[in-house]
Amino acid sequence: MGNREDLLAGALRCLKDKGWARTTVRDIASAAGVNHAAIGYHFGSREALLIEAFVQAMDEWGGEVETAVRAALDPSATARERYETFWRTVIESYGANRRLWLASVEAAVEAEHNPRVRELMSAALREGRSGLAAGLVGVPEDELDDTDIRSIGSVQLALMSGVLVQHLLDPDDAPRAENVTDALLSLARRLS
Numbered sequence: 001m002g003n004r005e006d007l008l009a010g011a012l013r014c015l016k017d018k019g020w021a022r023t024t025v026r027d028i029a030s031a032a033g034v035n036h037a038a039i040g041y042h043f044g045s046r047e048a049l050l051i052e053a054f055v056q057a058m059d060e061w062g063g064e065v066e067t068a069v070r071a072a073l074d075p076s077a078t079a080r081e082r083y084e085t086f087w088r089t090v091i092e093s094y095g096a097n098r099r100l101w102l103a104s105v106e107a108a109v110e111a112e113h114n115p116r117v118r119e120l121m122s123a124a125l126r127e128g129r130s131g132l133a134a135g136l137v138g139v140p141e142d143e144l145d146d147t148d149i150r151s152i153g154s155v156q157l158a159l160m161s162g163v164l165v166q167h168l169l170d171p172d173d174a175p176r177a178e179n180v181t182d183a184l185l186s187l188a189r190r191l192s
Contacts, residue, residue, distance in 0.1 A: 006032040084181050
């Protein structure tokens with residue numbers, strides 16, 4: 001690995017170990033085994049590096065979730081079974097990657113006070129919406145229209161964020177996969 005890759009790996013370790021707010025430039029450089037000046041050279045700032053490490057982790061997480069869902073599903077599974085399997089996998093990941101998810105909440109709070117972090121996180125959210133919509137609809141991202149991204153991707157991301165916070169704060173009473181599906185179907189019946 002080169003310095004850039006080492007920095008990304010070091011930043012991810014720091015996010016998982018220390019969180020967003022407590023991770024310093026020196027922490028990242030130490031974890032990466034490089035001089036802290038390399039952060040500015042390769043990423044421009046600590047925030048840009050942390051966001052890129054987080055986005056990379058989320059891309060990997062998305063691939064892991066997709067692989068786990070496919071492995072867990074019978075090819076004849078219904079749409080509901082596929083959606084609930086997705087949610088079970090996601091909810092399990094909240095516990096397995098708790099520190100990384102906590103760091104994402106810290107980054108969102110930081111974005112309120114740091115325009116650059118807001119800009120970087122907004123770009124990551126746009127990418128996340130598109131990936132979620134594509135996965136749920138079952139088409140490649142480049143075949144989605146903006147309406148699907150803004151509706152399906154945005155709402156799924158909102159659901160995931162809300163369920164995440166509940167699992168971080170109150171895991172015993174947070175919604176399970178079946179609760180999410182039941183609630184969406186119940187709302188849809190009431191709205192139609």
